[in-house]
Amino acid sequence: MNRAFSPLVKSLFVAMLAVSSIAYAAEEKKPAKADPAKGEQLYTAGDPARGVIACVGCHGAGGNSVIPQNPKLSGQHEAYVVKQLVEFKSGARNNPVMTSIAKGMSEEDIKNVSAYLDKQEAKPGAAKNKDTVEIGKKIYRAGIAEKNVPACAGCHGATGGGIPAQFARLAGQHQDYTVAQLTGFRSSARNNSAQMVTIAKRMSDDEIQAVADYIAGLK
Numbered sequence: 001m002n003r004a005f006s007p008l009v010k011s012l013f014v015a016m017l018a019v020s021s022i023a024y025a026a027e028e029k030k031p032a033k034a035d036p037a038k039g040e041q042l043y044t045a046g047d048p049a050r051g052v053i054a055c056v057g058c059h060g061a062g063g064n065s066v067i068p069q070n071p072k073l074s075g076q077h078e079a080y081v082v083k084q085l086v087e088f089k090s091g092a093r094n095n096p097v098m099t100s101i102a103k104g105m106s107e108e109d110i111k112n113v114s115a116y117l118d119k120q121e122a123k124p125g126a127a128k129n130k131d132t133v134e135i136g137k138k139i140y141r142a143g144i145a146e147k148n149v150p151a152c153a154g155c156h157g158a159t160g161g162g163i164p165a166q167f168a169r170l171a172g173q174h175q176d177y178t179v180a181q182l183t184g185f186r187s188s189a190r191n192n193s194a195q196m197v198t199i200a201k202r203m204s205d206d207e208i209q210a211v212a213d214y215i216a217g218l219k
Contacts, residue, residue: 034111034112035115039114042055043116063075069177071174072173074122075169077162077169125216129210136213156168175212175213175216178212182203183200
């Protein structure tokens, strides 16, 4: 009786070992959880050995950039920052400075820095031009029907908070930076969002400036 069943028992034992090995391998391949503390270290000190300069020099303490041409990154959605850094690294988004930095970063570095920035508190900005802020408000909230420009709020939220993993947080962003990005989308100099390229091509300089000014005052 035991001899009759021994091949079956042996086969079952081998099968169980195989399943255990597969499960263990899957566990080993599971990506490591992002570490904001390591992200803060890289953000503030960089890693000269790999050509990764400290982000703080351009993007400010905690991501609160004080340079109008450089984006505020504090409170930006982790998944969005990951996407941008990956695209800088691959060349899908073109910026000589950021591409050089991103190429020196590992996948883990990118996730850690992005997780760190997501947790930072954003300081509010302010609109500069009272004469155009109402135009910007109308475009942001209702779009431009005659040009088939949709409301920015539809994707980025009524207060500019964005949607994690889908659309960027815009509230309080520097006017100069927003203008540069919309103009870049319009000319296809920045083309890592087909949706934004299509929308920006329908907007005039004045409309871009107005909506950028309105966005700067969102909280």
